[in-house]
Amino acid sequence: GESVGLHLPTLSVQEGDNSIINCAYSNSASDYFIWYKQESGKGPQFIIDIRSNMDKRQGQRVTVLLNKTVKHLSLQIAATQPGDSAVYFCAEGARTSYGKLTFGQGTILTVHP
Amino acid sequence: DSGVTQTPKHLITATGQRVTLRCSPRSGDLSVYWYQQSLDQGLQFLIQYYNGEERAKGNILERFSAQQFPDLHSELNLSSLELGDSALYFCASSVGLGGKQPQHFGDGTRLSIL
Numbered sequence: 001g002e003s004v005g006l007h008l009p010t011l012s013v014q015e016g017d018n019s020i021i022n023c024a025y026s027n028s029a030s031d032y033f034i035w036y037k038q039e040s041g042k043g044p045q046f047i048i049d050i051r052s053n054m055d056k057r058q059g060q061r062v063t064v065l066l067n068k069t070v071k072h073l074s075l076q077i078a079a080t081q082p083g084d085s086a087v088y089f090c091a092e093g094a095r096t097s098y099g100k101l102t103f104g105q106g107t108i109l110t111v112h113p
Numbered sequence: 114d115s116g117v118t119q120t121p122k123h124l125i126t127a128t129g130q131r132v133t134l135r136c137s138p139r140s141g142d143l144s145v146y147w148y149q150q151s152l153d154q155g156l157q158f159l160i161q162y163y164n165g166e167e168r169a170k171g172n173i174l175e176r177f178s179a180q181q182f183p184d185l186h187s188e189l190n191l192s193s194l195e196l197g198d199s200a201l202y203f204c205a206s207s208v209g210l211g212g213k214q215p216q217h218f219g220d221g222t223r224l225s226i227l
Binding site for chain 2: 031032034036041042043044045046049051089091093094095097098099100101102103104105106
């Protein structure tokens with residue numbers, strides 16, 4: 001039969017704007033969360049991670065927020081640049097699962113100059 | 114550059130065949146992970162090796178197998194290939210057993226089954 005591709009959410013922003021990418025996770029036992037950026041033809045690139053004992057973590061131009069009550073994760077990118085255009089994935093892991101990461105479907109971010 | 118090296122970058126083969134994908138982890142990393150990325154399933158965890166031993170397994174088909182060698186490089190073997198096995202196969206590595214540390218990905222092997 002015909003395969004149906006994933007329909008990824010998209011976010012389109014202007015250069016210089018702030019971007020917020022959201023992710024819902026499903027496993028209450030997950031205690032580690034990570035954001036990746038994937039550009040065309042490349043592998044996922046680590047952006048930032050956060051453990052479940054934290055609700056916010058900041059990096060260079062990026063902030064991750066974790067709300068365990070509603071099982072929600074977000075990635076904020078400040079002053080978005082055209083080079084930020086990519087697919088962004090959240091992933092969750094649990095200590096009991098060793099290194100297995102479960103990835104979300106991804107969000108396509110397009111930054112217009 | 115993540116430091117994870119995967120070869121080959123592209124593989125084209127036919128149904129029923131067998132292929133081997135190779136991964137060299139980042140220097141110092143003991144864990145190697147394999148993931149499959151397809152249009153309809155997204156990124157799916159296949160298997161993890163730590164210092165030569167299998168540590169975690171995902172939805173890996175019985176036709177697929179992997180191993181990690183004493184020099185820590187890993188190979189993923191795919192046999193009796195089917196059209197549906199066409200996908201990107203990524204290798205990732207991390208320092209320890211995993212769980213709360215980032216995995217660093219290679220640029221993948223694109224497998225096309227004709």
